[in-house]
Amino acid sequence: MPKNKHRYIIFYKPYGVLSQFSKDTPEQSTLQDYISIPDVYPVGRLDADSEGLLLLTNHGQLQHRLCHPQFGHSRTYWVQVDRIPDAAALNKLEQGVAIANYHTQPAKVKLLPEAPLLPDRIPPIRFRKNVPTAWLEMTLTEGKNRQVRRMTASVGFPTLRLVRIQIAHIELDTLHPGQWRDLTPEEIKILYNLVFSTNSLPSKRV
Template structure:
């Protein structure tokens, strides 16, 4: 089933477009990092966001992962301006109104200390008079610039955004600009998540 398919995890750096074609000479693309033919990103990360991106040439899996019907958890580390209060955190968890859309319930927690991440290049704009905080946010949807719009809606603009996980797939072990193929166990769990009926037929316990 998977012999001719490729499944790649990539740590997208800041300032890199989630595509292989270049729209301006000033911006890097996936082509600058990944020389594997015919793989395409599943979903996207904005050019000013960092973190985990899954690429594959398995079209059916790509469609499932992008289909809201098969919502899977995405985990983000989010640096915001100022320290969110419990009211703001509850609003993010319950869902906030963005234009004419209300976001799905999310898991949100305020971190006690900054996470261990690679430095961003360029670093965020630092202001002595404005403290910052880090949130861990787990969403089951991926609307355009959703995390940034959510934190802005409750009054705490996003300064830095790093996706650390897509379902069970973790960014651990990768540095910005690095990629690797999925391990067999990771791939098996991904198929179980996206194709539960087919998975049960293939793997009978």
């Protein structure tokens, strides 16, 4: 079981915030504007123009395993796209599509019947008059650079808004943009079972 020295938190990253603590310019918005816990680092990242769940920890081995492709874990997103995808486009996303020189792994994709309940984005997306939008729920087990956006664009439905709502069993639940909380003991226990119950590549002990 995890030791007390380890910290595990989730953060609802707002739009425009970089998934890092350092600032290249004073006007940049980064994690240091919201989180004052020392020595925790994000597990993976969300692009500045994406929102939602970010997991942070000071447990290096767990961070390594969650980020390594060998230990693929699910990541679920709500994705607002331009226009309404047809069944053929959804099927392509599920089977995997070519982005750059890579073919994505199979994913779970469904068209949501209505827009999910989310806080307004600041700034809001730009709507085009007379052009409908739709929301997809996409669950991936990999995290290539800007993968979701590249996937939806490849089938002709560009992403307008992207919100990560879940990593493995961990959900945003009642958090609002800019808020964070510690994982519960039960969440940490399940996370440990997920991460350390499979064989791993040799890694440096921390």
